Amino acid sequence: MSDELDEIQAIFFEECAEGLATAEEGLSAMAAGDVSSEVIAGVFRAVHSIKGGSGAFGHAALLAFSHRFENVLDEVRGGKIVPTPEVTKTMLAAFDLLSDHVAAAQGHAGLPNDAEMLVELDRILETKGASAGGAAPAAAPAPVEAAPVADEMGFVPVVVELDDFDADPFGFEPVGVSLEDFDAPAPTLGGWIIRFRPSRAAMANGAEPMFVIRELEESGARVIGVDSVSLPDLRDLDPEESYLEWTLAMPAETEESVIRDCFDFVAPDSKIEIAREDVPQAAPVVVETAAVAEVPVVEAAPADAAVAPSAPVAVAAPAPKAAAPATEGKTVEAAQTIRVDLLKLDLLLNLVGELVIRGSILNDRLSPRDQERVELPELARLTREIQDNVMSLRAQPIRQAFSRVPRMLRDLSAETGKQVILETTGEMTEVDKGVIEKIGDPLTHMIRNAVDHGVESPAERIAAGKSPEGTIRLSAEQKGARIFVRVSDDGRGINRERVRAKAIEKGIISADAVLSNEEIDQLICAPGFSTAETISNISGRGVGMDVVRSNVEALGGRVEIHSTPGEGTTFTMALPLTLAILDGMIVRFAEQRYVLPLANVIEAVRPEAGQVQPMTPTSEVMELRGSYLPVKRLSEMFGLAANDPRSPEDSLVIIVDSEAGNVGLMVDAIDDRREVVIKSLDENLHPIRGIGGATILGDGSIALILDIDALLSGASHSNTKYTPKGIAA
Amino acid sequence: MTPTNVEAIAAADRKIVTFILGKQVFGIDMKSLIEIREWEEPTPLPSVPHFIRGVTNLRGTVVPVVGLSERLGWEPSVLHSRSCILVVNISGKRAGFLVDHVADIIPIDDADIQPAPDVEVGEQGIISGLVQVPNKIQAGDEASTESGTMVLLLDLEALNVTGHLDLAA
Numbered sequence: 001m002s003d004e005l006d007e008i009q010a011i012f013f014e015e016c017a018e019g020l021a022t023a024e025e026g027l028s029a030m031a032a033g034d035v036s037s038e039v040i041a042g043v044f045r046a047v048h049s050i051k052g053g054s055g056a057f058g059h060a061a062l063l064a065f066s067h068r069f070e071n072v073l074d075e076v077r078g079g080k081i082v083p084t085p086e087v088t089k090t091m092l093a094a095f096d097l098l099s100d101h102v103a104a105a106q107g108h109a110g111l112p113n114d115a116e117m118l119v120e121l122d123r124i125l126e127t128k129g130a131s132a133g134g135a136a137p138a139a140a141p142a143p144v145e146a147a148p149v150a151d152e153m154g155f156v157p158v159v160v161e162l163d164d165f166d167a168d169p170f171g172f173e174p175v176g177v178s179l180e181d182f183d184a185p186a187p188t189l190g191g192w193i194i195r196f197r198p199s200r201a202a203m204a205n206g207a208e209p210m211f212v213i214r215e216l217e218e219s220g221a222r223v224i225g226v227d228s229v230s231l232p233d234l235r236d237l238d239p240e241e242s243y244l245e246w247t248l249a250m251p252a253e254t255e256e257s258v259i260r261d262c263f264d265f266v267a268p269d270s271k272i273e274i275a276r277e278d279v280p281q282a283a284p285v286v287v288e289t290a291a292v293a294e295v296p297v298v299e300a301a302p303a304d305a306a307v308a309p310s311a312p313v314a315v316a317a318p319a320p321k322a323a324a325p326a327t328e329g330k331t332v333e334a335a336q337t338i339r340v341d342l343l344k345l346d347l348l349l350n351l352v353g354e355l356v357i358r359g360s361i362l363n364d365r366l367s368p369r370d371q372e373r374v375e376l377p378e379l380a381r382l383t384r385e386i387q388d389n390v391m392s393l394r395a396q397p398i399r400q401a402f403s404r405v406p407r408m409l410r411d412l413s414a415e416t417g418k419q420v421i422l423e424t425t426g427e428m429t430e431v432d433k434g435v436i437e438k439i440g441d442p443l444t445h446m447i448r449n450a451v452d453h454g455v456e457s458p459a460e461r462i463a464a465g466k467s468p469e470g471t472i473r474l475s476a477e478q479k480g481a482r483i484f485v486r487v488s489d490d491g492r493g494i495n496r497e498r499v500r501a502k503a504i505e506k507g508i509i510s511a512d513a514v515l516s517n518e519e520i521d522q523l524i525c526a527p528g529f530s531t532a533e534t535i536s537n538i539s540g541r542g543v544g545m546d547v548v549r550s551n552v553e554a555l556g557g558r559v560e561i562h563s564t565p566g567e568g569t570t571f572t573m574a575l576p577l578t579l580a581i582l583d584g585m586i587v588r589f590a591e592q593r594y595v596l597p598l599a600n601v602i603e604a605v606r607p608e609a610g611q612v613q614p615m616t617p618t619s620e621v622m623e624l625r626g627s628y629l630p631v632k633r634l635s636e637m638f639g640l641a642a643n644d645p646r647s648p649e650d651s652l653v654i655i656v657d658s659e660a661g662n663v664g665l666m667v668d669a670i671d672d673r674r675e676v677v678i679k680s681l682d683e684n685l686h687p688i689r690g691i692g693g694a695t696i697l698g699d700g701s702i703a704l705i706l707d708i709d710a711l712l713s714g715a716s717h718s719n720t721k722y723t724p725k726g727i728a729a
Numbered sequence: 730m731t732p733t734n735v736e737a738i739a740a741a742d743r744k745i746v747t748f749i750l751g752k753q754v755f756g757i758d759m760k761s762l763i764e765i766r767e768w769e770e771p772t773p774l775p776s777v778p779h780f781i782r783g784v785t786n787l788r789g790t791v792v793p794v795v796g797l798s799e800r801l802g803w804e805p806s807v808l809h810s811r812s813c814i815l816v817v818n819i820s821g822k823r824a825g826f827l828v829d830h831v832a833d834i835i836p837i838d839d840a841d842i843q844p845a846p847d848v849e850v851g852e853q854g855i856i857s858g859l860v861q862v863p864n865k866i867q868a869g870d871e872a873s874t875e876s877g878t879m880v881l882l883l884d885l886e887a888l889n890v891t892g893h894l895d896l897a898a
Contacts, residue, residue: 350789350790351789353789354789592772592773637775638773638775639775639776640773640775679789679790679791680791681774681784681791683790683791683822684790684791684792684793684822684823684824685777685781685784685791685793685822685824688774688775688776688777689776690775690776691774691775694772694784694791696786696789696791700786701772701786702771702772702784702785702786702791703772704772704774704784
């Protein structure tokens with residue numbers, strides 16, 4: 001029993017996490033100026049369902065806090081509190097506390113101190129959001145008042161932001177454009193007609209249609225019809241199926257959200273239609289519950305037209321409104337979705353991986369003629385298709401990783417006094433969930449760097465003839481099997497003199513090293529370049545960039561830096577689309593097979609006698625077309641060397657491209673070239689430097705996947721035997 | 730032993746699986762056991778503690794194989810026909826332990842578990858307790874007395890074989 005409860009509770013916390021993400025996104029949008037009703041409703045719904053669940057599970061503190069928060073949001077939603085920047089700021093702070101409360105309910109943290117915030121929320125409720133007592137209770141929803149209120153609340157600078165908006169289709173909506181959303185519904189709007197037919201799933205989940213209908217009736221609805229056409233004969237009746245469809249009428253002045261709320265806990269595949277009666281402008285809106293958020297957009301359209309002449313700021317409203325559905329994808333997902341435990345997807349991916357492996361076994365064992373006879377190529381094609389589809393199930397728009405950036409920038413702006421505008425493109429680019437999870441950290445560092453070291457202070461910018469606000473562009477795009485994530489700023493660029501001086505001081509390069517500009521830029525990613533004391537006395541870049549590089553490399557990606565002094569810096573992360581599959585070369589040494597990522601391989605050479613020569617007792621070089629390359633014996637690096645090492649002439653040297661330049665790796669033989677399914681080692685063990693993972697070969701044996709860059713940069717450590725903590729060896 | 734079998738027994742009260750390592754009889758909680766496999770040479774790993782013999786393929790997952798004897802600081806186990814791998818679950822991670830052979834599944838009473846004497850063993854907590862079981866396990870002579878056989882209960886967590894080791898980068 002308690003297990004079951006835990007399970008349900010786990011789902012609740014999962015929903016909390018989702019709700020928090022939605023709320024954060026919405027509040028961020030509000031802070032950025034988008035106070036349209038769909039954004040506010042989104043935040044409200046998120047907090048509302050957190051409240052609902054917390055009550056059900058007896059998290060009293062969370063319930064109390066989310067309830068108070070919801071009250072404020074409800075008033076904002078109802079237009080009784082104007083979401084001024086101050087109010088939004090308070091709500092962002094309240095959101096932080098709400099996150100803490102959820103963490104506390106999960107037992108991840110102590111109970112936060114919310115006393116102050118509760119007082120603050122109450123104050124907002126009482127004063128209706130007026131910052132100075134009494135000023136704005138008049139901020140009522142009457143349309144006539146919209147324009148003056150806008151002026152009073154300081155929305156005039158909006159005009160400037162509108163220009164910015166034109167320049168950037170993904171920019172933020174100006175504050176105030178959506179005041180019209182708080183208007184009372186235009187009198188031309190007809191009453192609501194609601195059609196409700198619970199799905200079989202809803203019934204199976206114990207949904208009780210009667211409760212929903214009663215709740216609707218309490219809100220003023222009345223049942224005007226029950227459709228029993230699909231009711232079968234008694235002998236065909238399936239008691240678990242639902243056959244009835246109710247039609248209800250609701251007075252026109254009812255808020256649509258009130259109706260929606262009644263359906264909050266109805267399974268999403270149920271038929272729920274909410275439409276206005278006889279409205280010429282707004283076509284009847286028919287949506288499945290998954291598409292709920294689309295409604296207010298359509299609904300707002302006639303209102304825009306009505307208010308436009310009286311409020312100058314509203315002129316631009318239709319444009320951002322049109323842009324909103326395209327950019328704010330989350331709230332307008334038209335497709336039906338289903339929530340799936342990630343573990344199940346992982347398992348599926350694993351199984352498909354197994355299938356691919358079995359396919360390659362058949363491929364190995366059957367003669368080409370037999371392969372044709374059993375239609376193996378067709379099977380392989382199908383398998384590949386299933387694999388692609390399963391991988392696409394794990395693909396998510398990268399905006400999940402981007403969504404935290406606006407909030408971060410706000411905090412950074414407050415911290416540094418620098419003004420920054422964010423422009424985002426390509427946020428719907430889809431990437432494997434694993435990749436999204438892992439780029440969060442590097443992205444944070446890159447944004448931080450752009451603000452800390454790239455963008456100048458407003459005074460400095462004006463002196464340099466730039467606009468006082470810096471611009472940070474965040475973009476994602478897919479090219480082939482890679483995704484490129486860029487963070488660029490229009491700041492001062494990398495100060496190469498200082499970077500160079502710092503690198504010499506740190507002993508990373510020698511004082512007389514001759515480096516190209518690109519090489520100097522790369523230095524900021526060098527381990528040891530950025531240490532705490534460099535923050536204060538170097539004005540280039542560098543804080544934490546080694547972390548960025550190592551994280552990105554751990555994902556099989558790389559970081560590029562491009563900087564123009566005075567004009568700005570661009571960081572590019574080139575990442576694989578998925579962490580699950582790798583194009584590899586299967587090599588053999590020390591009686592084991594290993595996978596070399598094909599991306600690193602330049603060529604394979606069979607050395608002739610004398611081509612590989614010792615340089616020092618422990619190092620060898622190979623002469624190749626007139627130049628000398630370092631050569632490493634992998635079996636020695638792995639501590640697997642036989643007593644009687646092979647002669648280079650019996651080996652193959654595979655030239656690979658690595659951070660350390662081109663290096664020859666000596667192996668015994670090349671077996672094959674194929675796509676391999678990457679299995680993580682740290683799932684059951686821990687990461688091993690130089691090993692990017694493992695794969696399972698056709699015969700069921702394991703081959704380790706070499707992480708070339710880590711292997712070569714950490715070569716001197718690779719033979720270290722580690723002693724685990726606490727063992728007296 | 731089939732998986733269903735294992736599950737059925739696990740569903741009962743507290744059970745331990747006993748196995749022989751050298752001359753000692755050890756026991757682990759039945760609940761941690763996933764399966765028992767025949768010994769199969771694992772794929773060696775570079776840069777890991779010596780007691781990790783490598784990794785093996787457990788139905789599509791890569792699982793480390795640990796020489797339990799080495800881990801406990803004794804001589805490495807000598808492989809023979811009854812050598813086998815106990816695949817266990819340690820807080821969500823899986824690992825295989827090489828043991829000399831599996832002996833029995835025994836129900837025990839928590840009250841019968843004695844705390845391990847505080848002898849100087851270098852590592853605290855690996856032996857979570859001692860329990861005496863009726864004399865039917867054929868182990869080395871030292872382990873059994875007239876009254877029964879001493880079983881050392883292993884604390885798998887304390888072995889810390891799958892945890893993130895402090896890798897000097």
